[in-house]
Amino acid sequence: MRLSRKHLTLLVLALLIALAPALFPSNFYYRIGALIFVNGLAVTGLVVLIGFAGQISLGHAGFAGIGAYACALAPGYLGLHPGLAMLLGAVLSGGVAWLIGRPILRLKGYYLAVATLGFGILVSMVLANEAKITGGPDGREVAELGLRGALATIGIGLSNAQFWYAATGLAMLLGAWVALNLHDSPTGRALRALHDSEVAARTVGVDVARLKLSAFVISAVYASLSGSLLALMNRFITPDVAGFLHSVELVTMTVFGGVGSVPGAILGAATLTLLPQALTVLQQYENLILGLIMMLVMIFMRDGLLPSLMRRLKGRG
Amino acid sequence: MAELLQYLLSGVTVGAVYALVALGFTLIYNASDVVNFAQGEFVMLGGMISFFAWQAGIPLPLAAILAIIATASVGVLLNKLAIEPARGAPVASLIIITIGASIFLRGGAQLVFDKQLHRFPSFSGDDPIRILGATILPQSLWVIAGAVAIFLSLWLFFAHTLTGKAVLATANNRIAASLVGINPNHMMTLSFAVSAAIGALAGVLVTPITLTSYDLGVAIALKGFAAAMLGGMGIPAGALAGGLLLGLIEAFTAGYVSSVYKDAVAFVVILAVLFAMPQGLFGRKAMDRV
Numbered sequence: 001m002r003l004s005r006k007h008l009t010l011l012v013l014a015l016l017i018a019l020a021p022a023l024f025p026s027n028f029y030y031r032i033g034a035l036i037f038v039n040g041l042a043v044t045g046l047v048v049l050i051g052f053a054g055q056i057s058l059g060h061a062g063f064a065g066i067g068a069y070a071c072a073l074a075p076g077y078l079g080l081h082p083g084l085a086m087l088l089g090a091v092l093s094g095g096v097a098w099l100i101g102r103p104i105l106r107l108k109g110y111y112l113a114v115a116t117l118g119f120g121i122l123v124s125m126v127l128a129n130e131a132k133i134t135g136g137p138d139g140r141e142v143a144e145l146g147l148r149g150a151l152a153t154i155g156i157g158l159s160n161a162q163f164w165y166a167a168t169g170l171a172m173l174l175g176a177w178v179a180l181n182l183h184d185s186p187t188g189r190a191l192r193a194l195h196d197s198e199v200a201a202r203t204v205g206v207d208v209a210r211l212k213l214s215a216f217v218i219s220a221v222y223a224s225l226s227g228s229l230l231a232l233m234n235r236f237i238t239p240d241v242a243g244f245l246h247s248v249e250l251v252t253m254t255v256f257g258g259v260g261s262v263p264g265a266i267l268g269a270a271t272l273t274l275l276p277q278a279l280t281v282l283q284q285y286e287n288l289i290l291g292l293i294m295m296l297v298m299i300f301m302r303d304g305l306l307p308s309l310m311r312r313l314k315g316r317g
Numbered sequence: 318m319a320e321l322l323q324y325l326l327s328g329v330t331v332g333a334v335y336a337l338v339a340l341g342f343t344l345i346y347n348a349s350d351v352v353n354f355a356q357g358e359f360v361m362l363g364g365m366i367s368f369f370a371w372q373a374g375i376p377l378p379l380a381a382i383l384a385i386i387a388t389a390s391v392g393v394l395l396n397k398l399a400i401e402p403a404r405g406a407p408v409a410s411l412i413i414i415t416i417g418a419s420i421f422l423r424g425g426a427q428l429v430f431d432k433q434l435h436r437f438p439s440f441s442g443d444d445p446i447r448i449l450g451a452t453i454l455p456q457s458l459w460v461i462a463g464a465v466a467i468f469l470s471l472w473l474f475f476a477h478t479l480t481g482k483a484v485l486a487t488a489n490n491r492i493a494a495s496l497v498g499i500n501p502n503h504m505m506t507l508s509f510a511v512s513a514a515i516g517a518l519a520g521v522l523v524t525p526i527t528l529t530s531y532d533l534g535v536a537i538a539l540k541g542f543a544a545a546m547l548g549g550m551g552i553p554a555g556a557l558a559g560g561l562l563l564g565l566i567e568a569f570t571a572g573y574v575s576s577v578y579k580d581a582v583a584f585v586v587i588l589a590v591l592f593a594m595p596q597g598l599f600g601r602k603a604m605d606r607v
Contacts, residue, residue, distance in 0.1 A: 050409065104588075109408070111546060111550070111591055111597070114542060114543055114587065115591050117539070117542075118584030118585070118588050121581065121584050122584060125578060125581045129578065244535075244539060248416060251409075251413075255409045255410060259409055284427060284428055286424065287423050287427060288421055288425055289424070290421075290424070291418060291421025291422070291423070291424055292417070293417075294413060294414070294417030294421075295399050295418060298403065298406065298410045298411075298414045298417065299399060299402050299403045299406075299414060302405075
């Protein structure tokens, strides 16, 4: 049986996640891996929004902020289990995205970018300034998820770093599976059609407004879950998670890796999570080199890292 | 009344800076369809280069001119080395290139200069001028005069010179412009140079008031971008109006409502305007070509 492209992608991702720890010299690398997966999850949502539907957002960290602070606040204020708080955050983010998406998605291109940017800034300002509830700019502790303890009682003993590596890796894999399914579904085809030409898509009967909205809501839920996982993993959260720089970082990862492709965006997340870690050795040259690499890749591989590499490989083979 | 006037004056000062940055965005957008997120770094370079030249013993006016010329050259290099080679790349990739350029320039400034806050003296002293009970710094007048002068010269340039009209023609239709003998690449280079010079000028003018450091670019680019969108991207008058409006909203919110939420209110207004007018205050309704 020949594997479909979707299954091949998922298989490669799963193998990479499972086998990478064999090369880890220390526990610290589990943490870097988990950070990559958390970013990979958010970025997969952005592939749906930017890559499939062709709508830009510079404010998705706002949804990550909602997800993160749902996990930080709901257990204390509402007595919810952190796991349920994560779901609450996702529902809340989806709801907010649905509400603001209707007016915002009527905007196009850079106007959409500035509107989403405004939304992200509003969220991060509320989180930073309502210090009585959120703890303000200094951040706030987050409750323990408790799943690791439960696993230990049934005989699966993992270190904290290992547990989060596995949990976030699974979450990212699941997210990639859903997004890849969406890509080939009728909805996914309609989304990609409206990306190519809104007028043409409308002409063949695609409900453009509704589809854009669903892509926006889906990507918001991805960002929210990624924020929740980050909060639960770090057991601590600051309003920076919702900040403009985080939004830009997520979009950069998506475009850098290949905006139309789920594994591409995940590769982008991996590269741009690892690169600053690797460049800390060079200390003051870090920004210089990071900026240079971003420019060079986008100039010479304009469709992003993975699609350009694949094309080059195929061209030779 | 004095309070109101005070907020008005500080709003116009800040707004003039935003307007200058927004004009820089507008010029580059018109020439190349690129929103240049490294625009804030031009402002930073203007302030930083003039400070270090001044500290090295060069008289301040000369240092400022030096900074503006140097920043304009950086703008030209950015266009030649990063934007032109990527012509035809998807818009998202172009955005990432300019974000990369912004990080690169920040890293460069941190390396060549330092990570401290810097200031050089105001051009006409620091004694506040009293107007009807409110006060304004002489430097603020310089900032406002600078914005007005730049706007007027740009208007003259675009409306009354052949080169200015060639830039507009290139913005309208690149191919048609080439057909009538305009070299679009030259027009792009020119736009980047002028845009960078305007950014640097804003940096020079504002440094005595707000200080400068290697990392101020992001915040200022964010505001300038928002101002340009508020007015309608690609329209110089819109950039001016958007910048001033944004400055005024911030000043009045900080004065009457809450200083921590001044940015938030500014963005709420921008969202409200865009919902009502999706092309910004001065934008014309775009038609889809099928």
